[in-house]
Amino acid sequence: MKNESTGALRKALLFAAVILCAALTVGCVASAWLMYNEEFYTTPKDLLIEKEDLSRMRRDAKLIVHHLLYADYYAAEPLEVVYADTATNLRYVLFDENGEIAASNVQAIAGEENYTYEGGWKEIPVYLSEYRNANDETQTFTDITLERPNRERGDYHWDNTSTYRMFGMLAKNLPVQDGYRFMHLLYNAVYGLRYAVYPVGAVSFLLAILCFILLMCASARRPRQAGLFPGPLHAVPFDLLAAVCIVPVALFLDLMSGLGVGSTGFTMAARIAASILLIACVALGLLMSAAARIKTGTIFRNTVVWRTIMLLWEILKWLGRGLRKVGEVLWGLCGAIPRFWKLLVLFIALLLYEIVVFGASYPDVEVYWIFHVIEAVVLLGIALWRALSLGKLGKGGEALAVGNLSYHVDPGGMPRDLKKQAEALNRIGVGMNRAVEERMKSERMKTELITNVSHDIKTPLTSIINYTDLLSKEDSGNEKIREYTEVLTRQSVRLKRLIDDLVEASKASSGALDVSLVPCDASVFLEQAAGEYDQRLTDAGMTLCMAHPDHPVTILADGRRLWRVFDNLMNNILKYGQSGTRVYLTLEEINRFAVITFRNVSRDPLNVSPDELMERFVRGDASRSSATEGNGLGLSIAKSLTELQGGALTLAIDGDLFKATLHFPVAGSDPLPAAHPTPTLASGTHPPVLEA
Amino acid sequence: MYNILICDDEPDIVNALKIYLNDPEYRLLTASNGREALDLAAREDIHLILLDIMMPALDGISALAKLRESSNIPVIFLTAKSEDTDKILGLNVGADDYVTKPFSPLEVTARVRSQLRRYMHLGGHGGNQTAETVSIGGIELDDRAKAVTLDGDPVSLTPIEYDILKLLMTHPGEVFSPKEIYREVWHDNPLGSDNTVAVHIRHLREKIEINPADPRYLKVVWGQGYKMEDKR
Numbered sequence: 001m002k003n004e005s006t007g008a009l010r011k012a013l014l015f016a017a018v019i020l021c022a023a024l025t026v027g028c029v030a031s032a033w034l035m036y037n038e039e040f041y042t043t044p045k046d047l048l049i050e051k052e053d054l055s056r057m058r059r060d061a062k063l064i065v066h067h068l069l070y071a072d073y074y075a076a077e078p079l080e081v082v083y084a085d086t087a088t089n090l091r092y093v094l095f096d097e098n099g100e101i102a103a104s105n106v107q108a109i110a111g112e113e114n115y116t117y118e119g120g121w122k123e124i125p126v127y128l129s130e131y132r133n134a135n136d137e138t139q140t141f142t143d144i145t146l147e148r149p150n151r152e153r154g155d156y157h158w159d160n161t162s163t164y165r166m167f168g169m170l171a172k173n174l175p176v177q178d179g180y181r182f183m184h185l186l187y188n189a190v191y192g193l194r195y196a197v198y199p200v201g202a203v204s205f206l207l208a209i210l211c212f213i214l215l216m217c218a219s220a221r222r223p224r225q226a227g228l229f230p231g232p233l234h235a236v237p238f239d240l241l242a243a244v245c246i247v248p249v250a251l252f253l254d255l256m257s258g259l260g261v262g263s264t265g266f267t268m269a270a271r272i273a274a275s276i277l278l279i280a281c282v283a284l285g286l287l288m289s290a291a292a293r294i295k296t297g298t299i300f301r302n303t304v305v306w307r308t309i310m311l312l313w314e315i316l317k318w319l320g321r322g323l324r325k326v327g328e329v330l331w332g333l334c335g336a337i338p339r340f341w342k343l344l345v346l347f348i349a350l351l352l353y354e355i356v357v358f359g360a361s362y363p364d365v366e367v368y369w370i371f372h373v374i375e376a377v378v379l380l381g382i383a384l385w386r387a388l389s390l391g392k393l394g395k396g397g398e399a400l401a402v403g404n405l406s407y408h409v410d411p412g413g414m415p416r417d418l419k420k421q422a423e424a425l426n427r428i429g430v431g432m433n434r435a436v437e438e439r440m441k442s443e444r445m446k447t448e449l450i451t452n453v454s455h456d457i458k459t460p461l462t463s464i465i466n467y468t469d470l471l472s473k474e475d476s477g478n479e480k481i482r483e484y485t486e487v488l489t490r491q492s493v494r495l496k497r498l499i500d501d502l503v504e505a506s507k508a509s510s511g512a513l514d515v516s517l518v519p520c521d522a523s524v525f526l527e528q529a530a531g532e533y534d535q536r537l538t539d540a541g542m543t544l545c546m547a548h549p550d551h552p553v554t555i556l557a558d559g560r561r562l563w564r565v566f567d568n569l570m571n572n573i574l575k576y577g578q579s580g581t582r583v584y585l586t587l588e589e590i591n592r593f594a595v596i597t598f599r600n601v602s603r604d605p606l607n608v609s610p611d612e613l614m615e616r617f618v619r620g621d622a623s624r625s626s627a628t629e630g631n632g633l634g635l636s637i638a639k640s641l642t643e644l645q646g647g648a649l650t651l652a653i654d655g656d657l658f659k660a661t662l663h664f665p666v667a668g669s670d671p672l673p674a675a676h677p678t679p680t681l682a683s684g685t686h687p688p689v690l691e692a
Numbered sequence: 693m694y695n696i697l698i699c700d701d702e703p704d705i706v707n708a709l710k711i712y713l714n715d716p717e718y719r720l721l722t723a724s725n726g727r728e729a730l731d732l733a734a735r736e737d738i739h740l741i742l743l744d745i746m747m748p749a750l751d752g753i754s755a756l757a758k759l760r761e762s763s764n765i766p767v768i769f770l771t772a773k774s775e776d777t778d779k780i781l782g783l784n785v786g787a788d789d790y791v792t793k794p795f796s797p798l799e800v801t802a803r804v805r806s807q808l809r810r811y812m813h814l815g816g817h818g819g820n821q822t823a824e825t826v827s828i829g830g831i832e833l834d835d836r837a838k839a840v841t842l843d844g845d846p847v848s849l850t851p852i853e854y855d856i857l858k859l860l861m862t863h864p865g866e867v868f869s870p871k872e873i874y875r876e877v878w879h880d881n882p883l884g885s886d887n888t889v890a891v892h893i894r895h896l897r898e899k900i901e902i903n904p905a906d907p908r909y910l911k912v913v914w915g916q917g918y919k920m921e922d923k924r
Contacts, residue, residue, distance in 0.1 A: 521916065526885070546887060
């Protein structure tokens with residue numbers, strides 16, 4: 001608040017300073033110009049004053065003659081009062097044309113030492129003349145001049161010119177307060193300042209500029225406070241504000257000029273000065289507002305003109321959009337009309353055009369018309385035939401494009417060239433069908449091959465496992481034999497797992513698994529996983545923290561396949577988790593997605609990226625130490641199985657924190673799972689759902 | 693004395709099984725294909741057959757189908773085919789159990805013993821259903837005595853485990869969610885995230901199943917709950 005008021009005070013002071021300095025500058029320039037015109041710089045002071053006195057005396061001489069001639073008119077202020085020696089410093093003696101004293105305010109000529117002017121009385125002649133117009137009629141009025149008039153002026157002719165003579169002097173020391181005394185004082189004062197106006201003008205000009213700059217800078221700012229604080233008028237559009245300010249100023253000026261008619265001297269000067277001051281104040285205020293607007297960058301935008309232009313632009317855009325919509329609708333309607341009908345309508349239109357144009361040119365040749373109509377009908381037939389065939393081809397192409405490979409285009413009844421195209425289209429369909437079938441077959445065969453090979457490997461593996469087991473039970477008493485048998489047992493079990501995982505990974509990634517999605521409760525999954533793994537995690541020195549919402553979170557999943565995902569991820573934690581840490585298993589519902597997160601701290605530094613971890617046969621421990629079981633297929637299988645069920649598995653590594661996240665759309669939010677597995681390789685018939 | 697027929701085309705596996713099943717109670721007979729097995733089964737009084745599937749001459753599935761026309765002796769498939777579809781096919785044809793290769797010797801011997809006891813003691817059928825006793829497969833629950841037997845052997849259960857088992861056995865084939873089990877057994881509403889039920893079920897499975905990871909009776913319906921297989 002304090003800042004605001006000091007800011008306002010500072011601005012007011014600066015404002016006043018600008019106006020004052022500018023006024024002073026203008027005054028200096030104007031007076032310098034005036035003084036130059038009055039020859040202040042070339043003439044001594046006494047001469048200047050004498051010149052001024054003389055011109056004043058001339059005016060008085062003329063007035064005195066007026067008083068004499070038109071005494072009735074001046075009855076309210078007779079000569080004896082207005083030009084009494086106590087009312088004016090002028091001492092005069094007026095002689096008429098006969099040389100006799102007509103009027104005087106001098107008591108005795110002898111007291112000449114009381115008067116000024118070394119050279120004595122100044123003689124001022126006053127000429128009176130009557131006019132004669134072009135018809136030689138004498139006018140009734142008399143003109144009084146101080147110069148001897150020319151004999152002729154325009155249509156008028158001078159007549160009966162007579163001369164009055166006034167002698168004037170000024171009273172010593174000018175005892176009366178009148179124009180003479182004022183002018184003497186003024187000239188004495190101004191003459192001393194005639195050179196001072198230059199430095200004063202220059203300095204005030206510079207000060208005005210400086211204050212102006214400071215004022216503009218201070219606009220919309222507050223002392224010791226960052227940011228802009230525009231005034232209450234800031235919101236008013238600039239051009240509107242300017243108009244609101246300018247209109248009353250113009251009215252005021254108009255009023256001033258109206259009053260100015262007939263007035264002279266100081267009042268006129270005061271009026272002009274007041275007007276200029278008003279204009280200056282308003283202009284300066286507007287400039288301040290403009291400065292604030294430039295600072296906030298709204299000088300152009302916050303104007304009525306700009307807003308109007310923007311509004312017009314919006315209207316234009318809206319109109320354009322509307323037109324475009326109309327055009328689109330029309331175009332769509334056009335496209336919806338079958339080709340056959342379009343062609344027919346076009347043809348009829350052309351025919352009508354011909355009838356109108358050529359019919360007007362050759363109205364009488366009837367034979368021509370018969371032939372023309374026959375020709376038109378034949379052409380129409382051909383065009384329609386082609387159009388229908390093209391339509392069939394188009395449908396076939398579209399069917400192929402959307403994957404309907406068994407679509408057959410009937411080439412019967414088509415023109416020869418189009419028939420060839422139809423046959424080619426059919427061949428493309430057959431070829432693509434064959435290629436897709438072959439691909440599917442090869443995928444199936446690959447998976448079958450891996451499955452069969454796995455069966456063949458399992459038989460010898462069974463013997464190996466059984467006999468190493470038997471071997472380990474034989475008490476040979478040889479320490480080395482026991483040690484080696486242990487290695488055999490461990491490695492054969494690993495081989496068994498590897499084979500199982502290999503089959504599963506191959507099936508999952510080729511999509512050769514049947515998934516039957518049924519509604520499951522994700523929180524039940526979490527509880528079951530926690531129940532299954534609680535003991536094993538405790539044995540490994542880890543604590544399981546499980547959290548899920550109270551309400552059921554229903555997802556569409558194949559229970560056993562999703563369990564395999566959980567199993568793999570939990571096994572991973574068991575294998576690679578740091579003993580003595582907590583394992584977090586959480587379920588959240590975010591944006592209609594069930595988000596299941598597995599978090600644990602890794603025992604070994606994780607120096608691989610999450611993407612690499614998802615690849616087959618990549619394990620978190622780069623050393624691939626055989627101390628930990630596992631073959632690096634677990635995450636790959638988990639990912640493939642999750643995707644087969646329409647979910648997503650993402651991994652994240654943050655230092656030693658390993659995070660696996662499952663995303664499943666909440667059932668009901670989306671009637672179809674987003675990424676439902678393509679049923680390309682599934683046999684089509686689903687076996688009954690199996691439980692573990 | 694029980695007559696057990698081991699049928700596999702791989703002599704090494706047959707030999708290994710013979711070693712594992714070396715028991716004064718068992719008389720072991722061997723066959724190397726389905727046809728031989730059928731012949732032996734017709735001649736001898738066989739009590740149990742361990743049958744491979746992939747064999748020359750006559751495969752295990754066809755042999756079993758043939759055998760089931762005249763006999764209901766326990767048959768355990770012992771095969772390298774581990775696909776779900778194979779398992780379903782095997783059980784549908786009439787096998788009593790299904791063990792995949794490579795097998796754990798202990799599991800095989802346990803299953804053989806279980807099947808023999810059920811067949812011999814219970815006469816190969818679903819046992820006596822009364823108001824007080826429920827039996828499913830080899831499990832018998834006597835509500836009067838609050839006792840459970842597995843293939844005739846008593847199983848020691850905690851009261852909670854007994855209640856859960858009773859609930860599931862009296863509604864065979866019906867899936868119970870963990871919340872429902874909690875409400876029925878504890879007579880209370882479960883609090884927040886709780887795996888109590890899941891832990892009890894796991895303990896129960898460890899007591900009544902030969903291989904808790906591949907249960908025959910108490911099955912986990914992932915994402916839904918638990919159920920008892922309907923094998924009356």
